[in-house]
Amino acid sequence: MDGVQLQETENGKGALITVSGRLTVRFADQFSPKFRDLEARDGPLQVDISDADRIDTVGAWVLYRLRSVRQEAGKETEIVGASDDMEQLIQQIGDAKLDTRMRPEKRGGPLGLLERFGGHIVEGTLQLGAFLAFLGVTMMALGRTVLHPRRLRGAAIFRQAETVGVEALGIIGLMSFLVGIVIAQQGAVQLRQFGAEVFVINLVGRITFRELGVLMTAIMVAGRSGSAFAAQLGSMKLAEEIDAMRTIGMPPIEVLVLPRLLAAVLAMPLLAFYGSIMAIGGGTLVSWLQLGIPPATFISRLQEVVPITDVWVGLIKAPVFGLIIAVAGCFQGLQVEGNAEEVGRRTTAAVVQAIFLVIVLDAFFAVFFSMLGWL
Structure with missing residues (x-):
């Protein structure tokens, strides 16, 4: 018998509902609304399920809900004709009924704030450990590639270098040009108060070659290429392409990560110098x-006031920033699990992580070069 039928008759105790058919999930849309109507009825009610062909957890839950809702309202309800298996299933459904919250209750006050702060600290520590482990694995793969140059994928490196470097020239050039205009204009306004407008050349030259040129370029590359690395690898992870590569003996670190890392390391010094110019x-x-x-006077004065060490400082920092950006993007991309929403979340995390690490490293470089006397 397909479907479910409910027949109502009267007996000495009140209404008798005879159920026939299958109380299963397949026919839930047929019998569930009918049982909902029975929950609201007044007077005694007896439900006979002796003619039911089959019952699953959905049918057992509907019967249990009917009985419990009516009994809580003080209405007499009885389910008869159930086999031992049916009665046991209904009983198990009732035993499994627990009050749960869809979202865990958040603790308020200072303790709640401290708990959330501690959770962020733990999560950040675990992420840092995983990042350092990934960096170590990547460096080991790079060492193996150096020892066995045939494993290097030159075509992939040049393709990624074109994406990271050549295709970024327009946006980095425009951004750097506008930043140079802003620095010079604001510097001129302040220095004019002291009649020292000529020192605008010192300001623009030194801050551009030493700090701002490479730093702004790194931030742009992190937002442009770091996010692309995370999105590309994350999409491949969801599509199980990376698992397929492992199955056929192609290490994902060597095939996917190293070309992007080497391309970023090679392109960053060139982009940083280009941005500074x-x-x-x-x-x-x-x-x-x-x-x-x-x-002509500006360039001549620039050569006098900007030491060559400022140029070297920027060029030394650039490949390190490129390495960090590539590793952060690839690391977050390979952490993707679950669904497409995770790709967006990891892409955002890659950009934030890369920019944060770039700024932290820039601070360390500033202290290091200061100790060396490269001021």
């Missing part, structure tokens, strides 16, 4: 139009 161009333009300093 574009920022100098913006400063030169403002100095010419606003301060009346000709470009």
